[in-house]
Structure formats: C-alpha cells, structure tokens
Amino acid sequence: MRKLLYVPIIHVESDLGSIAPAIDKRSTQICGRERWERHKQTVFTFWDQIEEYFMKLDAGNLKIYQDGLMADGELGQKIIEEGAQKGSRNYQIVLDLIRRGAEIRKTEDIALLKEEYDRILKLAQSKSLWERTTAYIGYRFHKDRLMKKRDRFIADTIGETLRNGETGVLFMGAFHDVTPNLAEDIHVEEVKDPQKVKDYFKTLISGGNKEKFDQLAEYLGSVVSE
Numbered sequence: 001m002r003k004l005l006y007v008p009i010i011h012v013e014s015d016l017g018s019i020a021p022a023i024d025k026r027s028t029q030i031c032g033r034e035r036w037e038r039h040k041q042t043v044f045t046f047w048d049q050i051e052e053y054f055m056k057l058d059a060g061n062l063k064i065y066q067d068g069l070m071a072d073g074e075l076g077q078k079i080i081e082e083g084a085q086k087g088s089r090n091y092q093i094v095l096d097l098i099r100r101g102a103e104i105r106k107t108e109d110i111a112l113l114k115e116e117y118d119r120i121l122k123l124a125q126s127k128s129l130w131e132r133t134t135a136y137i138g139y140r141f142h143k144d145r146l147m148k149k150r151d152r153f154i155a156d157t158i159g160e161t162l163r164n165g166e167t168g169v170l171f172m173g174a175f176h177d178v179t180p181n182l183a184e185d186i187h188v189e190e191v192k193d194p195q196k197v198k199d200y201f202k203t204l205i206s207g208g209n210k211e212k213f214d215q216l217a218e219y220l221g222s223v224v225s226e
Contacts, residue, residue, distance in 0.1 A: 002186045003167045004158065007050060008174040008194040009067060009090055010043050010220070038217065039204055045221035046192075047089035053191060053224040054093055054169075059100035065158055065170045066094060070110040077104060090171055097169070105161055107170075109153045116146050147176060155181030162186065174198055191224055 067090075069076055077098060083091030098104060154170075155178050162168045168186075172178055174197040179188055200216035203209055 002162050002164055002183075004162070004182070004186050004188050005062075005167065005169045005191055006179065006188050006194070007169065007171045007191045008197045009171050010046055010174060010197065011090075035204065035207065035213070042200075042217045042220055044089075047093075049221060049224050050191065051089070051093050051096075054097060059097045059102040061165075061167055062097055062102040063162060063166050063168045064094055064097060064102050064104045065107040065154065065168055065172075066090075066104065067172045067176070068108060068113060069104065070106060070108045070113060072104055072106040076106065080104060094171065102169075105157075107154055107157060108150065112146060112150050112153065116150070151176050151178045152181050154178050155183075158186070159183040174201065192220070196220075 066080070069079065071079060080091050080095050080098065084095045094102075094104065154172070154176075158168060158170065158178075159182060170178065174194055182188065196216060196219055200213070200220060203213045203216060
C-alpha cells in the first residue's frame with residue numbers, strides 16, 4: 001500500500017518573496033486591517049500545530065512532495081534550506097524532516113510555475129485601474145487552467161515515484177485539488193481538512209460572518225488529530 005499525508009498549506013509572507021509587501025497591502029485593503037492581522041496570527045498558530053504533528057512522526061520513510069518545488073537532490077535541498085532561512089515555516093518543517101531522514105522529491109513543472117508566478121507578479125504590481133483590471137482579467141482567465149495542469153502534473157509525479165510501502169507527504173496550497181487525480185491505490189490522510197481551509201479563506205476575504213470566521217480560525221489553530 002502507498003500512503004500520502006496531505007497538508008493543505010497556508011502561505012506566510014516569507015513564502016511570497018518580492019511580491020509579499022504588495023500582497024500584504026492589497027490584502028489589508030480587501031479584508032480590513034483588524035481581520036488581516038487576526039489572519040496572520042492564525043497562520044502562525046496553524047504552522048505551530050503542523051510542526052508539532054510532524055515532530056512526533058518517524059521521518060525515515062517519508063517522501064516529501066512540496067508545492068513549488070521543481071527539483072530534488074542537492075538543488076532541491078538548497079531551495080528548501082534557503083526558504084527556511086528566510087523564515088518559511090513550511091520549509092523549516094520540511095528541512096527538519098530531511099535532517100531526520102526524509103527524502104524530498106521533485107514535485108512541479110518549472111514552466112507552469114513560471115507562468116503562474118509571472119501573472120501573479122503582474123497583478124500584484126499593477127498600479128492604475130486599467131492595469132489592475134487587465135491584469136486581473138488575464139489572471140482569472142488562465143488561473144483555473146494553470147492550476148488544473150499543475151494538479152495533474154503533481155498527481156502523476158506522485159503516482160510515478162511513490163513506491164509500495166512508502167509514505168508520502170504533500171504540502172500543497174489549499175485551493176489546489178490534487179487528490180482526485182491520484183492513483184486509486186494511494187491512501188490519502190488529511191492532516192487538516194482542505195475544505196475547512198478553503199472556507200476559512202473565503203470567509204476571510206468576504207469580510208462578513210464573524211462567528212464563522214472565528215470558528216474556522218480556531219479549527220486551523222487546533223491540535224492535529226493523530
């Protein structure tokens with residue numbers, strides 16, 4: 001049997017590189033400062049719980065598949081080390097797993113990653129109303145197509161490289177949908193419920209339903225069930 005631990009990740013500022021300030025500014029405008037600051041605290045607690053969960057596991061048989069990772073071996077580890085050094089909680093957890101015996105594996109197609117990053121960068125850096133509108137239309141038009149292609153590529157990669165008896169760990173952005181594309185013999189265990197993570201983000205951005213937002217924020221910061 002092949003097993004896959006699925007972690008729907010929430011990006012922190014250090015994961016976003018040079019576009020982080022623009023994303024933070026735009027998000028504050030959309031969500032409001034109070035809710036956006038609450039969100040950042042929720043994300044911090046979320047990663048505390050994910051870290052605690054993985055510290056209890058034997059990492060020796062774990063094979064890591066990471067959102068955005070287009071290399072394995074020495075180059076892949078260097079990418080993880082640099083991300084961890086810059087403050088990525090996700091990469092810090094992965095680096096700890098590597099040091100305890102886990103193996104990282106190439107996960108993404110670099111061409112698809114570059115196309116998506118370029119569109120996000122253009123959207124984040126647009127200044128005038130016309131630039132924002134055209135960038136947003138272009139991003140929305142291609143977003144679903146790109147995400148589906150990435151999800152299919154990742155699922156195929158896991159299917160081809162995860163061997164019988166191994167346990168994989170997939171750290172993947174919450175709005176991706178890799179699971180339906182996976183081979184039928186791969187048993188998936190969700191470390192956190194992806195649908196609740198998606199609902200949290202939708203409630204965060206909508207600006208309404210404070211009770212639901214608080215409940216979902218509490219879930220994200222709760223202890224991961226064994």
